[in-house]
Amino acid sequence: MKELVEFIARSIVDAPDDVKVEEEITEEGLTLKLQVADEDKGRVIGKQGRIAEAIRTLLRVKAAKAATKVRLEII
Amino acid sequence: MEISGNKKDTAETARDILEALLDLMGVSTVVTPVAEFTTDGDEGAEPTITLDVRGDDPGILIGRRGQTLSCLQYLVRIIVGHQTQEWPPIIIDVEGYKRRRFEALQALANRIAEQVKTRGVPFALEPMPAFDRRIIHLSLAGHPEVTTQSNGEGEMRKVVIQPRE
Numbered sequence: 001m002k003e004l005v006e007f008i009a010r011s012i013v014d015a016p017d018d019v020k021v022e023e024e025i026t027e028e029g030l031t032l033k034l035q036v037a038d039e040d041k042g043r044v045i046g047k048q049g050r051i052a053e054a055i056r057t058l059l060r061v062k063a064a065k066a067a068t069k070v071r072l073e074i075i
Numbered sequence: 076m077e078i079s080g081n082k083k084d085t086a087e088t089a090r091d092i093l094e095a096l097l098d099l100m101g102v103s104t105v106v107t108p109v110a111e112f113t114t115d116g117d118e119g120a121e122p123t124i125t126l127d128v129r130g131d132d133p134g135i136l137i138g139r140r141g142q143t144l145s146c147l148q149y150l151v152r153i154i155v156g157h158q159t160q161e162w163p164p165i166i167i168d169v170e171g172y173k174r175r176r177f178e179a180l181q182a183l184a185n186r187i188a189e190q191v192k193t194r195g196v197p198f199a200l201e202p203m204p205a206f207d208r209r210i211i212h213l214s215l216a217g218h219p220e221v222t223t224q225s226n227g228e229g230e231m232r233k234v235v236i237q238p239r240e
Contacts, residue, residue: 054149058146058150062100
């Protein structure tokens, strides 16, 4: 899961070295916390959150295959 | 269709990115470049990069109403654009799903156009997403007897086929 988010984020930001993803396992499943440089925040969120939503959709495919749930937070 | 050297590189970049994404999503697939179908007869249009994905679970990649597929296509476009600074039209298909949908919508457009022509009254199609509505508009763009128009907002937006004045 983490690698998928890292790959997408690093491919669309200006500062790929500042991309960090932390995993947190809770009762409800997995939470991924994506951190990017301040100037890149807009790039991973997108207009009306469209990019973040697309990343979540792809994560759901992977989660469904693993029969688990995943949340993505951009911090 | 002529594909310039630059374009070829972009097509290859698009394919590499799509393959990397699918791999990270944990689906085993084969990606093949295919002949474009959406701009058929659309002269002067920029050639579209069309990639078809085959795999063990096409349904999960398409998603409800093609939603997963459209997110995948959107992200590939953004990544390719960011990396190459080029924004060519890219279509991602799964086992010919969009191609078949394209052909079915073209056939539907022509059938309804015939009916509108004979009866002389407008006909409103079911609400459709933008990509589908575009296919209907393009299919009937040069029709001598009918015109098309989109009405309604958001998810309820639909195409109306009406007799040409």
